[in-house]
Amino acid sequence: MSDMSTVLILVDALDGKVSSAVGELATFGKRIGEVVAVVAANDGAGVAAQLSSFAIDRAIICTGADFASHSIAPIAEALAAAVAKESPTAVLITSTARGKEIAARLAVRTNSGLLTDAVDIDADAIATQSVFGGSTTVHSAVNHGTSIVTLRSNSVEVQSGSGPATTEVLAVAISDSAKKSSVTSLEATVKGGRPELTEASVVVSGGRGTNGDFAPVEAFADSMGAAVGASRAATDAGWYPHSHQVGQTGKTVSPSLYVACGISGAIQHRAGMQTSKMIVAINKDPEAPIFELADYGVVGDLFAVLPQATTAINARK
Amino acid sequence: MAGGVLDRASVDAVLNDLDEYAVEEALRIVEAHSPTGESGEASGHTITLISMGPDRATDAIRKALSMGADDAIHICDDAFAGSDALATSLVLAEVIKKNGYDLIICGTESTDARMSVVPAMLAERLGYAQMTFAGSVTVDPATSSIAISRVTEIGIEKMTAALPAVVSVVEKINEPRYPSFKGIMAAKKKTITSMALADTGLAAEAVGAKAAWSSVKDALPRPPRGAGIKVEDTGNGGSALVEFLAEKRLV
Ligand SMILES: Cc1cc2nc3c(=O)[nH]c(=O)nc-3n(C[C@H](O)[C@H](O)[C@H](O)COP(=O)(O)OP(=O)(O)OC[C@H]3O[C@@H](n4cnc5c(N)ncnc54)[C@H](O)[C@@H]3O)c2cc1C
Ligand SMILES: Nc1ncnc2c1ncn2[C@@H]1O[C@H](COP(=O)(O)O)[C@@H](O)[C@H]1O
Numbered sequence: 353m354s355d356m357s358t359v360l361i362l363v364d365a366l367d368g369k370v371s372s373a374v375g376e377l378a379t380f381g382k383r384i385g386e387v388v389a390v391v392a393a394n395d396g397a398g399v400a401a402q403l404s405s406f407a408i409d410r411a412i413i414c415t416g417a418d419f420a421s422h423s424i425a426p427i428a429e430a431l432a433a434a435v436a437k438e439s440p441t442a443v444l445i446t447s448t449a450r451g452k453e454i455a456a457r458l459a460v461r462t463n464s465g466l467l468t469d470a471v472d473i474d475a476d477a478i479a480t481q482s483v484f485g486g487s488t489t490v491h492s493a494v495n496h497g498t499s500i501v502t503l504r505s506n507s508v509e510v511q512s513g514s515g516p517a518t519t520e521v522l523a524v525a526i527s528d529s530a531k532k533s534s535v536t537s538l539e540a541t542v543k544g545g546r547p548e549l550t551e552a553s554v555v556v557s558g559g560r561g562t563n564g565d566f567a568p569v570e571a572f573a574d575s576m577g578a579a580v581g582a583s584r585a586a587t588d589a590g591w592y593p594h595s596h597q598v599g600q601t602g603k604t605v606s607p608s609l610y611v612a613c614g615i616s617g618a619i620q621h622r623a624g625m626q627t628s629k630m631i632v633a634i635n636k637d638p639e640a641p642i643f644e645l646a647d648y649g650v651v652g653d654l655f656a657v658l659p660q661a662t663t664a665i666n667a668r669k
Numbered sequence: 670m671a672g673g674v675l676d677r678a679s680v681d682a683v684l685n686d687l688d689e690y691a692v693e694e695a696l697r698i699v700e701a702h703s704p705t706g707e708s709g710e711a712s713g714h715t716i717t718l719i720s721m722g723p724d725r726a727t728d729a730i731r732k733a734l735s736m737g738a739d740d741a742i743h744i745c746d747d748a749f750a751g752s753d754a755l756a757t758s759l760v761l762a763e764v765i766k767k768n769g770y771d772l773i774i775c776g777t778e779s780t781d782a783r784m785s786v787v788p789a790m791l792a793e794r795l796g797y798a799q800m801t802f803a804g805s806v807t808v809d810p811a812t813s814s815i816a817i818s819r820v821t822e823i824g825i826e827k828m829t830a831a832l833p834a835v836v837s838v839v840e841k842i843n844e845p846r847y848p849s850f851k852g853i854m855a856a857k858k859k860t861i862t863s864m865a866l867a868d869t870g871l872a873a874e875a876v877g878a879k880a881a882w883s884s885v886k887d888a889l890p891r892p893p894r895g896a897g898i899k900v901e902d903t904g905n906g907g908s909a910l911v912e913f914l915a916e917k918r919l920v
Contacts, residue, residue: 457792488888488889
């Protein structure tokens with residue numbers, strides 16, 4: 353596409369920290385044109401300062417609301433103001449539940465088409481999505497307004513860059529209606545030093561087969577620098593927090609490596625993990641459906657296999 | 670107080686199981702505040718089910734009515750076929766605006782199109798407070814306010830807003846009831862109002878497949894995952910796994 357194209361990428365750093373997902377958006381954006389990072393966060397300057405290693409040409413810091421306490425709507429309005437100013441070809445947003453809702457409101461505000469859960473996007477803003485539980489790959493394009501596309505993290509290797517050359521402040525008049533819901537408290541999940549589930553390049557999940565003991569799952573995850581996930585059977589039993597549930601009604605993950613331990617592979621669980629690049633399953637039932645999608649399956653007891661694997665990995669370090 | 674419960678994906682002619690949680694939550698909210706313990710005109714609290722879908726959606730609507738909702742609006746017209754999330758939210762918002770509700774409760778996603786964006790689009794179109802992915806909901810009719818708690822990427826968030834609001838509920842919020850015999854009999858007498866394109870006041874160009882603002886260029890079956898390796902653990906399964914990961918440069 354021509355050099356005239358501009359792409360906006362949303363830097364949504366709710367906890368003040370910019371994640372590598374922003375670097376992925378910049379990497380995708382570069383294929384289409386000039387990359388402009390839109391920062392909509394309370395500490396805008398502090399957040400913008402964390403963009404220096406990414407392939408970003410310019411940064412716009414939006415002000416006008418307490419973004420943290422009104423959640424999604426003001427961020428969509430800030431982005432809409434940046435769209436009005438820059439007339440971009442595309443707006444790229446990370447495909448989390450929150451990112452998709454911001455994108456949804458932006459699509460309504462700007463009369464634009466929306467594509468969610470993309471895993472790739474080309475120079476003409478044609479997005480690749482994986483549908484029907486990963487069985488079909490579709491290529492789609494927006495044909496009205498600005499292309500608003502949400503992209504799953506772990507979809508591309510982050511290309512490094514020299515960060516925004518210029519940073520400007522955009523004072524946005526956020527409407528009263530965008531401030532209607534207020535966050536009254538936020539109890540941050542204790543991460544225990546592990547990466548965020550939807551952003552991790554390796555996810556190790558435990559299911560009913562753990563029988564409530566996640567210690568071997570966590571130990572293996574830590575040896576791999578991985579995030580820990582869980583099936584709904586495990587979260588419903590109270591063995592692991594709901595925020596770690598992978599699947600249709602939990603998080604969607606697409607890491608380089610997904611390790612399912614004591615998980616049968618129900619369709620609702622698959623929906624959240626089957627676009628992972630490499631899938632490993634450990635299950636003592638050789639007939640477990642999870643083996644149908646595993647690149648490598650170990651038929652065995654997770655309480656024997658995981659500790660041995662953990663020891664082997666730690667020995668390699 | 671009047672609440673609307675949305676069921677978008679009635680495509681399977683069964684109540685989208687995620688929407689059952691929305692119906693159940695509406696019933697619980699009304700029951701908590703109704704002097705009679707039930708919804709209905711007499712209690713001052715009513716629940717209307719709003720469903721956009723083809724003819725066969727009526728079975729799903731009857732089921733929700735038999736759970737206890739008071740009446741239903743079935744938005745049905747071939748002109749709506751192929752509507753994307755933007756068009757669907759437009760149609761629903763028009764119908765909601767015509768009637769006016771204090772609370773709109775939705776499931777978090779349709780089981781077919783898994784985008785989870787319609788509730789946020791509705792909140793944007795209506796200018797109502799957005800209270801999505803709620804794991805618990807408390808409504809206070811006296812102050813006309815709502816409080817929710819939800820699990821987000823970074824933790825447990827509590828939010829409040831003045832009504833009207835658009836809420837979406839996650840499936841952990843409740844255990845949907847089974848319709849009772851009495852409920853099934855009562856549902857037969859409840860009103861389902863049909864609305865076609867003309868009743869919504871929208872132009873034919875604004876809805877359906879022709880109004881879709883994105884288009885599929887091609888769809889290819891994903892190459893089947895190559896038959897994976899499956900090994901039985903005979904004592905060194907863990908070490909063998911790590912060797913495999915090392916070969917693939919994953920450790
Ligand atoms: C509307 C709806 C939404 C849902 N959403 C989700 C969702 O988001 N995520 C989700 O995960 N599920 C979801 N489910 C539930 C889903 O259908 C399954 O019930 C669930 O995934 C099962 O979890 P599991 O695999 O851990 O348990 P099980 O199916 O009970 O499987 C346990 C497995 O562990 C193996 N095992 C037992 N002991 C050991 C051992 N010592 N070593 C190795 N293997 C062992 C067994 O062979 C078995 O295969 C949903 C269901 C519904 C109806
Ligand atoms: N005849 C119809 N009347 C009302 N809504 C419909 C009709 N056909 C499809 N829809 C809705 O339009 C959306 C797109 O569905 P589909 O046409 O199956 O792609 C879904 O929300 C359907 O429920």
